Amino acid sequence: MPTKPAGTLYRGREGMWSWVGHRVTGVVIFFFLLVHVLDTSLVRVSPEAYTSVIGAYKNPIMGLGEAGLVAAIVFHAFNGLRIILVDFWKSGPKYQRQLLWGVLGLWVITMVPFLIRHLSIVFSAIPGGH
Amino acid sequence: MATPTISAPRSGGINYNRNKRSGSSFEMIAWLFMRLSGVVLVVLIFGHLFVNLMAGDGIHAIDFGFVAGKWASPFWQVWDLLMLWLAMLHGTNGVRTIINDYAERNATRMTLKTVLYIATVVIVVLGTLVIFTFDPCPAGAVTDLPSFCPAK
Numbered sequence: 001m002p003t004k005p006a007g008t009l010y011r012g013r014e015g016m017w018s019w020v021g022h023r024v025t026g027v028v029i030f031f032f033l034l035v036h037v038l039d040t041s042l043v044r045v046s047p048e049a050y051t052s053v054i055g056a057y058k059n060p061i062m063g064l065g066e067a068g069l070v071a072a073i074v075f076h077a078f079n080g081l082r083i084i085l086v087d088f089w090k091s092g093p094k095y096q097r098q099l100l101w102g103v104l105g106l107w108v109i110t111m112v113p114f115l116i117r118h119l120s121i122v123f124s125a126i127p128g129g130h
Numbered sequence: 131m132a133t134p135t136i137s138a139p140r141s142g143g144i145n146y147n148r149n150k151r152s153g154s155s156f157e158m159i160a161w162l163f164m165r166l167s168g169v170v171l172v173v174l175i176f177g178h179l180f181v182n183l184m185a186g187d188g189i190h191a192i193d194f195g196f197v198a199g200k201w202a203s204p205f206w207q208v209w210d211l212l213m214l215w216l217a218m219l220h221g222t223n224g225v226r227t228i229i230n231d232y233a234e235r236n237a238t239r240m241t242l243k244t245v246l247y248i249a250t251v252v253i254v255v256l257g258t259l260v261i262f263t264f265d266p267c268p269a270g271a272v273t274d275l276p277s278f279c280p281a282k
Contacts, residue, residue, distance in 0.1 A: 081168075084165050
C-alpha cells in the first residue's frame with residue numbers, strides 16, 4: 001500500500017489550508033470593498049439616499065453578515081502578517097505551522113470581544129437607527 | 131598528473147547569470163507592495179472598524195451626519211483616501227494573481243483582467259472624488275445633517 005506523501009510547506013495541512021483561507025477571504029473582502037465604496041458614494045447623491053440605503057443594512061441578518069465580514073478581515077490581516085514573517089523572518093518557514101496557530105489564537109482573542117460588542121448592538125434594536 | 135583545482139562554491143568566476151535584470155521587475159515590486167500595503171492596511175482597517183462598529187452607538191450611529199462629521203476633519207479624509215487606494219490596489223493585485231492562476235486560456239485571462247482593471251479605476255476615481263467633493267451641508271437637504279450645518 002503506497003504511503004501518503006508527507007505535507008510540505010505548501011501541500012496539505014496548515015500551509016495549504018492557510019493559503020486557501022487567505023485566497024477565499026481576500027476575494028470576499030475585495031467584492032465587499034467594491035460595494036462598500038459604491039454605497040458610501042451615495043453621500044454625494046443626497047443625505048436621504050445614503051441614510052435609507054445604510055438603514056437597509058441595519059437589521060440582524062446584515063448584522064450577522066458584517067460579523068462574517070469582520071471575521072474574514074481579521075483572519076486575512078493576521079495571516080497576512082504571518083506570511084510576512086514567513087518571508088522575512090529567518091526562522092519564519094520553520095515555524096510557519098506554529099505561526100498559524102498563533103494567527104488562529106489572535107483571531108479568537110479579537111473576535112470574542114468584537115462579537116460581544118457588535119452583536120449586542122445589532123440585536124438591541126433601536127427604532128429609527130439612532 | 132596534475133590535481134584539478136575546483137574553486138570554492140560561490141567564489142566567483144562562473145557566471146550563473148542570476149540577478150541580471152532579465153526583463154521587468156514588476157512582479158517583484160507587486161510582491162513587495164502586497165507586504166508593505168498589508169501592514170499599513172491592518173492599522174487603517176482595524177481603526178476604521180473600531181471607530182465605525184464598536185465605538186459610541188456602533189452601527190446604529192451610521193447615517194449621513196456620521197459620515198459628514200468624520201469627513202469634516204482632514205485626518206479622516208486622509209485616512210479614508212489612503213485606505214481606499216491601498217485596499218483597492220492590494221485587492222486588485224490579489225485578484226490579478228488569482229486570475230493568472232486559474233484562467234488558462236489567454237483570451238479568458240485578458241478579458242477578466244480588463245474587467246478587473248476597469249472596475250478598479252472606476253471605484254478608485256469615484257471614491258477619491260466623493261471624499262474631496264463632498265458637501266456636508268448640501269442645499270435643500272433637511273434630514274440627518276451634522277450639527278455644525280447652519281440652521282435652515
